[in-house]
Structures are given as C-alpha cells and as structure tokens.
Amino acid sequence: MAAVSTSPPELIYFSTRSGNTHRFIQKLDLPARRLPLEREAPALEATGPFVLVTPTYGGGEARGAVPAPVIRFLNDAGNRALLVGVIAAGNTNFGAAYGLAGRIIAEKCGVPLLYRFELLGTDEDVTRVRKGVREFWTRPS
Amino acid sequence: MTTATSRLTRVHAINWNRLEDDKDLEVWNRLTSNFWLPEKVPLSNDIPSWNTLSEPERRLTIRVFTGLTLLDTIQSSVGAPTLMPDAMTPHEEAVYANIAFMEAVHARSYSSIFSTLCTTREVDDAFRWSEENPALQTKAELILERYRADDPLMRKVASVFLESFLFYSGFYLPMYWSSHAKLTNTADLIRLIIRDEAVHGYYIGYKFQQALAEASPERREAVKAYAYDLLLALYDNEVAYTESLYDEVGLAEDVKAFLHYNANKALMNLGFEGLFPAELCDVDPTILAALSPGADENHDFFSGSGSSYVIGRTVATEDEDWAF
Numbered sequence: 106m107a108a109v110s111t112s113p114p115e116l117i118y119f120s121t122r123s124g125n126t127h128r129f130i131q132k133l134d135l136p137a138r139r140l141p142l143e144r145e146a147p148a149l150e151a152t153g154p155f156v157l158v159t160p161t162y163g164g165g166e167a168r169g170a171v172p173a174p175v176i177r178f179l180n181d182a183g184n185r186a187l188l189v190g191v192i193a194a195g196n197t198n199f200g201a202a203y204g205l206a207g208r209i210i211a212e213k214c215g216v217p218l219l220y221r222f223e224l225l226g227t228d229e230d231v232t233r234v235r236k237g238v239r240e241f242w243t244r245p246s
Numbered sequence: 247m248t249t250a251t252s253r254l255t256r257v258h259a260i261n262w263n264r265l266e267d268d269k270d271l272e273v274w275n276r277l278t279s280n281f282w283l284p285e286k287v288p289l290s291n292d293i294p295s296w297n298t299l300s301e302p303e304r305r306l307t308i309r310v311f312t313g314l315t316l317l318d319t320i321q322s323s324v325g326a327p328t329l330m331p332d333a334m335t336p337h338e339e340a341v342y343a344n345i346a347f348m349e350a351v352h353a354r355s356y357s358s359i360f361s362t363l364c365t366t367r368e369v370d371d372a373f374r375w376s377e378e379n380p381a382l383q384t385k386a387e388l389i390l391e392r393y394r395a396d397d398p399l400m401r402k403v404a405s406v407f408l409e410s411f412l413f414y415s416g417f418y419l420p421m422y423w424s425s426h427a428k429l430t431n432t433a434d435l436i437r438l439i440i441r442d443e444a445v446h447g448y449y450i451g452y453k454f455q456q457a458l459a460e461a462s463p464e465r466r467e468a469v470k471a472y473a474y475d476l477l478l479a480l481y482d483n484e485v486a487y488t489e490s491l492y493d494e495v496g497l498a499e500d501v502k503a504f505l506h507y508n509a510n511k512a513l514m515n516l517g518f519e520g521l522f523p524a525e526l527c528d529v530d531p532t533i534l535a536a537l538s539p540g541a542d543e544n545h546d547f548f549s550g551s552g553s554s555y556v557i558g559r560t561v562a563t564e565d566e567d568w569a570f
Binding site: 121123124125128200203227228 | 267268269272276279437440441443444448452455510511514515517519520524534537538
C-alpha cells in the first residue's frame, strides 16, 4: 500500500517541570504539542495521527510508571484512536524498568514502542528519531 | 560570589500538604518507596562464586568496593548535608535528609559484602590501600573542595558528578561479574544502589537547573564553564584511577567507555549536553544487559534491528485500568 501522507505525524508529548523530554523534543525540531502539566488546564486533543513521547515515572514498578496527565489524555477514546506509536524516555539505571511507561502504553493501546532514550537524549537519538518518525509514517504497511 | 538570598533563614514546621515545588513530593515518594537494606539481599549465596575468583580478581573487587564506600561516606556525611542550607523549600531539605541516610545505607552495604565474602585481613589491606591510592584521594579532594567553597551552584554540580559519574568506575565491576554469572547477589545489591543514585542525580540536577535559571546570563555561562572544567578534571583523574585498578585484568578500556557514557548522563542531569561522542560511549552490550536484566530486547523499532518490539491488542482504557 502506498504512503498515506507526506508529512510526518504530529508528536504529542509530556514533560514535567524538569523539562528533560521537552528539551529532547526541541532538539527534534518536528511539529509537537505538549500535554498540560496542571489538571485544571484545558485538555489537549489529538486532531490527526500522532506519536506520543512520554517520560517514565516511579522507581521501577509498573504502578505509577505512566504519568497521570498522559493517562488522562489516553483515557479519551478519540485521542487513543489516533495514536500510532510511542517513544519513551527513561534511565538505564532503573534496569528492567527503563522506559517502562512506553511498554505499558504500547501493550494497552496496541501500538509499537518505537524508541527509548535517556534523559535529554543524545545527538544520535535525535537523528534516529527524526529519521525514524518520517520513515515510519511513509512506510508501506 | 552569589549566594542564595532566599535560603531558608529559620525553621518552620514542615507541611507536606502545602508544596512550593511538587517535584519535592514526587521525589520523596520515589525515594521512600525504593527504600531497602542490605539484609534483604542473600549475599551469602555468593560465597561459592567468590571462591572461584583469582587472588588478583578478589583484591580488585575489594578495592573497587572500598573506593565506592569512600564516595558514599562523603555523600552521606558531607555532600547531602552541605546541600541542606541551600534548600529553597523545607521539603527539599527533607529530601536531602533522605539522601544522606540512604548514602549511609549504601556505605554500610559494602561492609555487609565484605563480612560475608572476605577475610578481615583482606579488607584491612583494602582500606589501607584506599588511604594511599593517589587517584582515589584526588577524587575525594576535588569534590570536597567544592563542598567547602561558598558557591551553592557548584556544590550541586559536584554532587551530581559524584552521584552520576564518579561511582561508575566502580559499578562497572559487579556488572561485569554479573554478566559472567558471578557474584550475582552482590550485583542485585549494587543495582539497588544504582537505582538510588539515578534519583539522587536527577533531583540534585533538577534543583541546580532551577537555581541556575535565576542567575544572570554571565553567571550562568561562568557556572557552565566551571562545570565542564570540573568534569574534565574528574575525568582525567578517573582515567588514572581506572588504569590503576583495571589494567591488571585487562578491562581498563572497556571501563573507560562506561565512564564516557555516564559522564554524558551526569551532564544531562545538569541540563547540559554530553561531551563524549557516541563512538567513545560504546559500552559492552553485556554490561548494559547486566544493568537491565530482563530488558535485553532492543526497542529501536525504527532501525529494524530490534530483536522484538512490543505491540498489543487495542483495548478501551479507563482511569482504573492504569491503577495497577
């Protein structure tokens, strides 16, 4: 089947006050929107296919690994239907739980876990994700 | 010299229901739920494995753990307490109190390993070695100098470098043994320490970035330059330390790749870009696998080189689905 679109999917991401994931997104220089930190803020809605980028929370357990604002966002069926893949940030110091939020979302939502990176991401991570997101989108399925 | 004018000047009863920075509670919860003691790890199961190590391998292992003990002792008795007067919130102080205690648990853990596996004489020899090894003493002095100086930002920089960089010349060895199916219980204990240090480095680095954002552009540039200078000074010394320990067993070059990889992560915890290019950070995959047991699948879906990727069935999700 031919490519669906020439423009890559939007990135929708969450980043806490520490801003690690936000810094990574800035380096990617791809269309991206940030989920609001505050519960009271107006909810963000997906308007087209998107890749979700999220940090992993907690000390290595499944419980609490996915940040609450990401859960709230994915609990909207409309948003979930447009999710095409997930990228997770984390730290290999957490062992098997490295990027655990990505694995949980991939399993629950039936989408591939596309990539994992640590902290702000390295230059190599930026190159791979930038190229990967474009190619993933134009790949014949 | 800039000092934090908004430092806490008097003590108020701490109210955890009124937060100025919700990161304090998030990290407090993470640290307290990660709490552990060395008694939880069945170290004595490693005795048969310990007996298969050669005499130089045993000596190396004891020395490496003695070096780690010194760093944990510094962090517990000087590093974390030094950060307390710079705290911007009472909750931040409480987090440092937790870090100080946990570092004491780490330091105590190495003695548990020693008393389980080693003779008193071997251990006494290693502690004597630690007092006399120039690179180990220089490492301690480079950090302690910054802890003593009146620059709150550089105290945090030094602290993050200790937590996120200096430990790794030591952490390499138990991961190496674990990848060879040796001292696997000891490796389990070290992995608990590695997990704690990640949270410590992340949090202190976060507080550093908050404080740096308040500084003038000139001051920010100066601190950044100091930070890279300190990292390079520590790095040169780590190379000497690594060679003095690992040359004998032929592992020094592999340890250095692990040092580069972790130096970059330490800089990232401060919000700075890594210094060492990817080709110098090519850590032996068996060491990374030992760091993340059970997580050996490659999740680089993009490159197509991954051994597997996770994909599940689509299911409706509700709030309670995620509460597990």
